[in-house]
Structures are given as structure tokens and as C-alpha cells.
Amino acid sequence: MEIFHPKEVEHRSALMRVLQDGLRPDGAAFPIEAEYPLVLGQGKEAFSYCLGTSEKPLAHANLWPRRLVGGTPSSDLRIGLVGNVVTHEQYRGQGLARDLLEGLKQEAIQHGLQALVLWSDLNAFYQKCGFSSCSEELRWLISVPRQEHSASESKVVLQHEPSLELCAALLASRLPIGPTIERSAKEFQTLLRIPQVSLMTTKATTPSAAAATFTIMGKGCDMIGVVHEWGAVDALALVEQVKAQGRRLGYSEVLLLTPARLPATWQEALHKQATQVQSHPMALAWCQPGATRSILEHSFIWGLDSI
Ligand SMILES: CC(C)(COP(=O)(O)OP(=O)(O)OC[C@H]1O[C@@H](n2cnc3c(N)ncnc32)[C@H](O)[C@@H]1OP(=O)(O)O)[C@@H](O)C(=O)NCCC(=O)NCCS
Structure with a gap:
């Protein structure tokens, strides 16, 4: 055949x-x-x-x-x-x-x-x-307290039709952690139109200020209740937005995916916020002989790139 x-x-x-x-x-x-x-x-x-x-x-x-x-x-x-x-x-x-x-x-x-x-x-x-x-990736379980009028909620906004400028700013605002898949702003814009993708950003008037802290949860039938792509000024700002994502959809818990090689200060802060953390293989790979494997071992591939 x-x-x-x-x-x-x-x-x-x-x-x-x-x-x-x-x-x-x-x-x-x-x-x-x-x-x-x-x-x-x-x-x-x-x-x-x-x-x-x-x-x-x-x-x-x-x-x-x-x-x-x-x-x-x-x-x-x-x-x-x-x-x-x-x-x-x-x-x-x-x-x-x-x-x-x-x-x-x-x-x-x-x-x-x-x-x-x-x-x-x-x-x-x-x-x-x-x-x-x-x-390796880390899977942090974040509890979502029920809070109807949180001050943090007024600082975030859901983006339904992100502009190319905003997509470029979001790409620039992801934490630079090891090798990752190259993605254009146009590809990002297309990926953000996948059903059930929820993009939340900081409430701001310019794309770069809006992208300062952002989270992406869900992706078609996958990643339900999972924040799989993000950028943030610090770990606390990230967790606040993860909770806002969960609260919006009525989840009591949300899973946050991060690379295992997260800076120590981020890990310490996330340990204080999460109820549980698990290390998990990021992906499955077949490699040609050579040095590739060690580069892959240091890589982190964000959720919207996985197919
Ligand atoms: C998974 C799937 C693609 C396998 O297709 P397939 O054509 O039946 O697989 P193959 O016949 O080539 O199997 C190769 C080997 O893997 C084994 N295998 C097949 N499916 C397996 C499974 N689900 N778990 C463990 N082993 C499996 C086979 O027994 C065979 O082993 P053998 O050589 O020792 O006999 C098929 O079952 C499928 O379409 N499942 C539904 C969709 C799906 O889950 N896709 C994967 C998404 S990531």
C-alpha cells in the first residue's frame, strides 16, 4: 500500500x-x-x-x-x-x-x-x-476560590478577535524558556480561532501592555480546564489570571502547564500557590542519531503548537 x-x-x-x-x-x-x-x-x-x-x-x-x-x-x-x-x-x-x-x-x-x-x-x-x-513539564493544580467580585477580575479582559499586533505582543511576552517552536503572529491569530480557546489578557489600551500577563485555556476537545500557554510579569500575576479563567467557566480547579526548567523564583512562588504539582514527560519523540535529543530534552512546546 x-x-x-x-x-x-x-x-x-x-x-x-x-x-x-x-x-x-x-x-x-x-x-x-x-x-x-x-x-x-x-x-x-x-x-x-x-x-x-x-x-x-x-x-x-x-x-x-x-x-x-x-x-x-x-x-x-x-x-x-x-x-x-x-x-x-x-x-x-x-x-x-x-x-x-x-x-x-x-x-x-x-x-x-x-x-x-x-x-x-x-x-x-x-x-x-x-x-x-x-x-519534562510541570502540571500545577490551582484551586479556584469562588469570589464574585474580585478586584483582580476587573484587571483582565477576554480577547475574542485578537489583532496581529496583539498576537505579536503575546509571542514576545511568553517566558523565554529553552528552545521552542517558531510561530508567526499570523499563525498565532489562526490558532486562537480554534473552538473553545479562551484568551485572557491584562486590561490595557496598548497591545504590549495587554500582553504583559496573558493566559490561554482550552483548545477544541483538548486541554479542557488547562492553561497551556501564558506570559506573565511574575508568578503571582499568572496565578491570579489562571484563577480568573477558572472562575469564568465555573471550574473549582485549573491545571497550569509550565516547563520543568522554570526559574527557581517562579517555582518557589508557584509551590506556595498550587495545591499539587506533578512532573510529566512533555511529549514523545523519535530522533535521528546525533545531538538532537539533548536539544529536545531542553525544549518546551507551548500548547497551541501540539497537534
Ligand atoms: C492507535 C491506533 C492508531 C493504532 O493503529 P493500528 O493500525 O491498529 O496499529 P498497528 O496495527 O500498526 O499496531 C502496531 C503495534 O502497536 C500495538 N498497538 C496498537 N494499538 C495499541 C494500543 N492502543 N495500545 C498498545 N498497543 C497498541 C499493536 O498490537 C502492534 O503491536 P505488535 O507489533 O506487537 O502486534 C488505532 O488504534 C486508532 O486509530 N485508535 C483511535 C485513535 C487514536 O487513539 N489515535 C492516537 C491518537 S494519539
Whole structure:
């Protein structure tokens, strides 16, 4: 069986059905392509790899070439993010997903991508396919006290249609922590339109002042009650806004994701605020031989980049 990209419109809809049935078996209030606009949207077919026939795709995976940039010492690494891995229900257990992932590795080698990175709880399956845990993140559990008229609430605002200027300011305001995925303001703006994404910022008139402290919670059917991307002047300002996010949606607890290599002062402050903290592998990765692994181990990939 050959690996191919979906081309015609009708092939695209057959593929979306396989994705929707396999990845959202309980249904969803929005189509799966709305959750992954940069890899499943119209015109993004080159990032989709299928096995089967174009009329009947049996297995699918996205491969999205990206740059891992920044950190100290500064890195610039081309890697592939992998996501939306699915095999048609009736064809599982026949090695299709493994064959497809092997195909993606060959594609990575051919195109100079040093590693493939993905997010999944299916450790056993991905280990069989040559992936292993990489880097660490911290998951802080923050209790949300019920408070109807908190002074901190008047300092924040929900952003529904962030401008490109605000998106650029938000990118600049993220804590600079190790290598991370390069993202343009335009891509950020598109990602912020994913259903169930809640962007809260400081209430201010200029983009840079608004971006001083910001939080992003939720992402389609994923990251429900999870703040997975943020920037803040200090840890206390961050926690206040995490609570405001939780209060708005009526959650009693919110999970805050941070890199494990957070500066010590931030960690101390967060320890005082959180009811619980757990260290967890950030992602699963397959690497080409060489120095890549150590760069990946120091990386942190923000929530909107994961596919
Ligand atoms: C997970 C999934 C993609 C696997 O597809 P598949 O084509 O059946 O997988 P393969 O047949 O290539 O399996 C390769 C190996 O992994 C094993 N495996 C498959 N699914 C597994 C699972 N869920 N847990 C543990 N091992 C698994 C197989 O038994 C096989 O091992 P073997 O070589 O020892 O026999 C498929 O079950 C699926 O579409 N699930 C629903 C969507 C999903 O959860 N996708 C992953 C999102 S991150």
C-alpha cells in the first residue's frame, strides 16, 4: 500500500470522516479541521499522509515541519510535529499505523527533519513504533476560590478577535524558556480561532501592555480546564489570571502547564500557590542519531503548537 496526500475534494471528506470517527468517537460540537486549522484546514493537504486508497483512506497521520528555535545556547533545529494518527476502526491491528509512522520517519530523513515529536497517552503503542518520552513539564493544580467580585477580575479582559499586533505582543511576552517552536503572529491569530480557546489578557489600551500577563485555556476537545500557554510579569500575576479563567467557566480547579526548567523564583512562588504539582514527560519523540535529543530534552512546546 502506498502513502499519499489527499487531493480531490471528495477524498478530503472521506478522510475527515475517518478522523472524526476515530478521534472524536463521542462526537464534537465542531468539525475536527476547526481544531487543527494549520494542518487539516483547506490547502493543508501536504501535511496529511494517508494509507489505503484515495476513495477509502484507511490510516492517517499529520506531519508538520517546524523549527525549534531559541534557548541557551541558541538552537535552530528542523523537526516534524506528528498528530491526528488514526486507523479506520475495521482495519486496526494490521500494522497500518506502524507502517505509516515508518513512512513519516523516511520522510523526515529525506527532508532533513531531525526528530518527530507527538503528544499521546498511548505510550505502549508509540514505544512499539520507536518513540520515547522527551523533556519534562510541570502540571500545577490551582484551586479556584469562588469570589464574585474580585478586584483582580476587573484587571483582565477576554480577547475574542485578537489583532496581529496583539498576537505579536503575546509571542514576545511568553517566558523565554529553552528552545521552542517558531510561530508567526499570523499563525498565532489562526490558532486562537480554534473552538473553545479562551484568551485572557491584562486590561490595557496598548497591545504590549495587554500582553504583559496573558493566559490561554482550552483548545477544541483538548486541554479542557488547562492553561497551556501564558506570559506573565511574575508568578503571582499568572496565578491570579489562571484563577480568573477558572472562575469564568465555573471550574473549582485549573491545571497550569509550565516547563520543568522554570526559574527557581517562579517555582518557589508557584509551590506556595498550587495545591499539587506533578512532573510529566512533555511529549514523545523519535530522533535521528546525533545531538538532537539533548536539544529536545531542553525544549518546551507551548500548547497551541501540539497537534
Ligand atoms: C492507535 C491506533 C492508531 C493504532 O493503529 P493500528 O493500525 O491498529 O496499529 P498497528 O496495527 O500498526 O499496531 C502496531 C503495534 O502497536 C500495538 N498497538 C496498537 N494499538 C495499541 C494500543 N492502543 N495500545 C498498545 N498497543 C497498541 C499493536 O498490537 C502492534 O503491536 P505488535 O507489533 O506487537 O502486534 C488505532 O488504534 C486508532 O486509530 N485508535 C483511535 C485513535 C487514536 O487513539 N489515535 C492516537 C491518537 S494519539
